[in-house]
Amino acid sequence: MNKKFLHSPFQTVSARDWRDWRWQFQNRITSMAGLAGILGKQMPRTEKLRPVLSSYPMAITPYYLSLIQEGDENDPLTIQCIPDIREISVLPNCSEDPLNEDRYMPAPKLIHRYPDRALAIVTKTCATYCRHCNRKRFWKTPETSPLKSRLAKMVRYVADSPEIREVILSGGDPLIYDDEKLEMILAAFAAIPHVEILRIGSRMPAVLPMRITKDLCRMLKRYRPLWFNTQFNHPSEITSNAARACNMLQEAGIPVSNQSVLLKGVNDSSAVMERLLYGLQKISVRPYYLFHCEPVKGCGHFRTDRSTGLAMIETLRGRCSGLSLPQYVADLPGEAGKVPLLALSETMKKNFDKHQDFFDFF
Ligand code: SF4
Numbered sequence: 386m387n388k389k390f391l392h393s394p395f396q397t398v399s400a401r402d403w404r405d406w407r408w409q410f411q412n413r414i415t416s417m418a419g420l421a422g423i424l425g426k427q428m429p430r431t432e433k434l435r436p437v438l439s440s441y442p443m444a445i446t447p448y449y450l451s452l453i454q455e456g457d458e459n460d461p462l463t464i465q466c467i468p469d470i471r472e473i474s475v476l477p478n479c480s481e482d483p484l485n486e487d488r489y490m491p492a493p494k495l496i497h498r499y500p501d502r503a504l505a506i507v508t509k510t511c512a513t514y515c516r517h518c519n520r521k522r523f524w525k526t527p528e529t530s531p532l533k534s535r536l537a538k539m540v541r542y543v544a545d546s547p548e549i550r551e552v553i554l555s556g557g558d559p560l561i562y563d564d565e566k567l568e569m570i571l572a573a574f575a576a577i578p579h580v581e582i583l584r585i586g587s588r589m590p591a592v593l594p595m596r597i598t599k600d601l602c603r604m605l606k607r608y609r610p611l612w613f614n615t616q617f618n619h620p621s622e623i624t625s626n627a628a629r630a631c632n633m634l635q636e637a638g639i640p641v642s643n644q645s646v647l648l649k650g651v652n653d654s655s656a657v658m659e660r661l662l663y664g665l666q667k668i669s670v671r672p673y674y675l676f677h678c679e680p681v682k683g684c685g686h687f688r689t690d691r692s693t694g695l696a697m698i699e700t701l702r703g704r705c706s707g708l709s710l711p712q713y714v715a716d717l718p719g720e721a722g723k724v725p726l727l728a729l730s731e732t733m734k735k736n737f738d739k740h741q742d743f744f745d746f747f
Pocket of ligand 1: 513515557587
């Protein structure tokens with residue numbers, strides 16, 4: 386038993402329950418009283434945070450909570466999962482849906498921003514609510530219709546759109562569904578002849594790695610080519626449990642990539658980012674994107690300026706191999722999409738000038 390839980394309601398949990406994703410999910414910490422029962426004196430002042438919860442709910446798996454550093458309000462994992470009063474500050478330029486996703490939904494909760502792919506928000510629920518989430522606008526409103534009828538409308542649109550060759554299951558976290566429901570979703574999209582690729586976006590390897598079971602992998606294997614994108618933001622999230630989860634997916638023939646978000650106080654230093662990237666490389670997870678934090682209402686305190694990200698990437702480029710370097714991008718509204726953020730340092734400019742002959746022949 387993790388010492389954090391010695392005085393908590395979890396003190397008697399068996400190792401078997403702890404490893405069971407359903408137990409973890411059912412025992413998520415969703416109230417300030419529940420959090421206080423575990424963190425005790427280390428708890429941020431409850432009364433201050435109540436209004437935050439009424440705007441943006443909280444849910445933390447016992448597993449993820451067990452990873453935080455007690456007594457350190459600046460712990461990068463604490464910052465990602467425990468509500469912060471700054472979430473309800475009104476900041477200029479921040480809006481609920483800065484990417485205008487809601488305008489690109491030809492069917493309920495199906496986003497079609499790019500010609501060749503569509504993103505299906507199959508649930509609004511997550512195992513742990515990340516305080517920096519760019520879809521936190523969904524958390525408060527429950528689903529209004531059953532999964533089957535929502536899915537039917539999405540599938541109909543994709544079936545009528547031959548240009549869509551890839552469907553991304555997203556949310557929320559699609560892996561909150563049990564294997565049977567998840568298979569129903571995958572099978573429905575896989576049955577459309579022009580859908581060639583399926584992708585799952587899930588933070589489970591970082592926040593609830595027990596969700597990646599042998600049965601799940603056996604089922605997912607049937608829907609290859611299937612790509613899996615996850616989100617590790619800090620090296621402390623790369624635990625042996627997380628490594629095992631990613632390894633199981635890889636052994637099932639499912640490539641796992643990572644999309645981090647650049648977050649103030651979490652990973653906005655080149656030393657932390659380097660440990661994260663090397664840690665991912667060691668578990669064979671490809672660092673894919675580093676997203677500049679979007680101007681989302683409730684997330685403003687996580688945002689860094691662009692120059693911080695550019696300076697960090699420049700430092701890392703000098704130190705890390707290309708295989709471990711993600712592309713630093715800003716996701717912009719509408720069709721503008723993901724724009725690479727690049728800076729030409731003085732050294733890079735000099736090198737371009739020095740090797741002009743590499744470029745001038747065409
Ligand atoms: S898991 Fe993804 S969708 Fe869910 S809260 Fe975290 S970032 Fe948002």
